[in-house]
Amino acid sequence: MTAFEEMGVIPAVGKAVEEMDWMLPTDVQAEAIPLILGGGDVLMAAETGSGKTGAFCLPVLQIVVETLQDIKQGKGSKIVAQTSPHWTLSFFDRGSALAVTPDGLRCQSREQKEWHGARATKGVHGSGKYYYEAIVTDEGLCRVGWSTALANLDLGTDRFGFGFGGTGKKSNNKQFDNYGESFGMHDVIGCYLDLDRSEIKFSKNGTDLGKAFSIPQNLKDVAFFPAVVLKNAEMSFNFGAQPFKHDPPSGYMAVCQALKENVKSSDVTGVGGSSEKKIVNNAPQAIIIEITSDGRRLQMIVCSATLHDFDVKKMAERLMHFPTWVDLKGEDAVPETVHHVVVMIDPQKDKSWTSLRKHVRTDGVHASDNLRPNNPSAEMLSEAVKMLKGEYCVRAINEHKMDRAIIFCRTKLDCDNLEHYLNQIGGGSRSSTYSCVCLHGDRKPPERKANLEKFKNQEVRFLICTDVAARGIDISGLPFMINITLPDEKSNYVHRIGRVGRAERMGLAISLVAAVPEKVWYHGEWCPTRGRSCHNTRLTTENGCCIWYDEPRYLAEIEDHLNITIQQVGPDIKVPVDSFDGKVVYGQKKLNTGSSYQNHVAQMAPTVEELAKLESKAQLLFLKRHYGNRNR
Secondary structure (H helix, E strand, O other): OOOOHHHOOOHHHHHHHHHOOOOOOOHHHHHHHHHHHOOOOEEEEOOOOOOHHHHHHHHHHHHHHHHHHHHHOOOOOHHHHHHOOOOOEEEEEEOOOEEEOOOOOEEEEOOOOOOEEEEEOEEEOOOOEEEEEEEEEEOOEEEEEEEOOOOOOOOOOOOOEEEEEOOOEEEEOOEEEEOOOOOOOOOEEEEEEEOOOOEEEEEEOOEEEEEEEEOOHHHOOOOEEEEEEEEOEEEEEEOOOOOOOOOOOOOOEEHHHOOHHHEEEOOOOOOOOOOOOOOOOOOOOOOOOOOOOOOOOOOOEEEEOOOOOHHHHHHHHHHOOOOEEEEOOOOOOOOOOEEEEEEEEOOOOOHHHHHOOOOOOOOOOOOOOOOOOOOOOHHHHHHHHHHHHHHHHHHHHHHOOOOOEEEEOOOHHHHHHHHHHHHHHHOOOOOOOOOEEEEOOOOOHHHHHHHHHHHHOOOOOEEEEOHHHHOOOOOOOOOEEEEOOOOOOHHHHHHHHOOOOOOOEOEEEEEEEEOOOEEEEOOOOOOOOOOOOOOOOOEHHHOOOEEEEOHHHHHHHHHHHHOOOOEEEOOOOOOOHHHHOOOOOOOOEOOOHHHHHHHHHHHHHHHHHHHHHHHHHHHHHHHHHHHHHHHO
16 A cells, blocks of 8 residues: 555555655645545645645546546436425536535526526426526626526526526626616515516516516427526525515416426536536646536635735635645745855946847837936936846856756746847757747747647747746756746745755756846736837836836845845856755755765764663663562
8 A cells, every 4th residue: 555545545546656756745745635535625835846736636636536437337416316306506507617505596606707607407388477586695796587498508698598687687689678676685586487478577675677578489388497697696596495585476386386297307417508608728737627517515725835815814714615724834935955046137337238239128118218328327227137137047047057947037028028039049949058938928828838838848948937827837857947037026936936946856046136226017907008019118106107126125025034045146147066065966856865864863873872871761760669669
């Protein structure tokens, strides 16, 4: 039995990880895997490179395998079997981001950009007058009403669905018209269906709002199902099994009381939402998870190197069900396998920028400024910093003979400019000195995916990216990382340098820090194009899109946060051999662990010998007192 199997991992997965040389679980894996396999909600906080991805993926993989085996063996959901004879919302005929409670009478969607809907397990057809109630239990956008089995789950956006929305609009076939009045939290919406007169109407808190729709003749003999669609909202339903908040007028009956010959069960018994458009995966480097439709409570797992945040805790309280915290991190710290140094760039001391024939294209912040190298103003020094950072990046690559590294830039424009420069001076294929690819949000998904694969497969040497694009990337044995600009968020520094030094491999992180303020782009909500073709170089205090970036201040904040002083190296970017416990090979495991162990044994030998003597004395004292008294 492998070490992972002792935590409940199935033998197939345990054998697979053993073949990957995962002999023992890391601390976070040992804590989190049993909790996740137990079905609970889990939050994991551990250092970058500590094995959080494995702690998350292994139990999820096992859950998928076991679920597929259950389906193959014909094991159905007990919850569905218990609730299927009754009128409930369907666990199958629903959107991918809409959750239904086990009793089938409440639904919730926390998707803030898209609508997700559901239909009931049963519908009515033929003749009769029917009624059910829907109650808004959490603020958000919602529409309720009736739809046929052919309708889109986005109620009211095609000719087969008839809805009434919280904004006081009725909708059918994407035709939104004023109707009744708006409704919200705690309001009770009555949904009426008169098959005898082919009419649909609604009420709010018992007040009849009048006829909303006339059912077309071509739908007269079709079954109508109670339906709902939500956007970041929650609603509960009463199909008549419980007393109504507001009784319907005479002649109307609860849908659950419909005669058997007028009831039709839903044909959707598998994963539903076929009529909904598949969500496009626009983040190829991310794990996209869709909610299953087996009727079980949604299990949430949250893991990060920087989980200690007020917003994260509020999110956990709002969305998670009694989550267990696995905190093996405490304060942010840099792993022992990472060497990180700072290179100060001072254009007042390093005048090489004045004679550069070829340099990296800058971001255009100073395109309209009157720049004079002979009389360096703050703007001129800022422009000089931008030019020197490209040169120092190349210098770092050459000095450490980097054949594989990830390079972080502050903006997408900076990434593009550096990629262009490296290709210009020697990019191209893997054999080229500066071959590189770019990864950021403005690149199309297929290109991002292809670029990441090229870097992972070592077809190119350098990956140039932004913070957001690089979150979660795990590339084993990555030896080097370069910060072109320090991040303004302390946690991002931890994430960045955490790209190296993984799996016990040594890594070197080099940060290029401007000694003088640098004027940079800062596009916010006030920018009409959010940075696209923006030329407003005024400061944000003047309704512009630029700020002065003070890297020494951010460096001080990072050092204060980590409670360390980051070593500074000279412009030649030479890292002293003895600075980090002797010469190391970045990207490889540290080789001097054996000698360190021997030194440790030698240091501990006197203490162990003293402990052995004390143990012997204690045992002799016990024997004398115990057996000496008995002999008397």
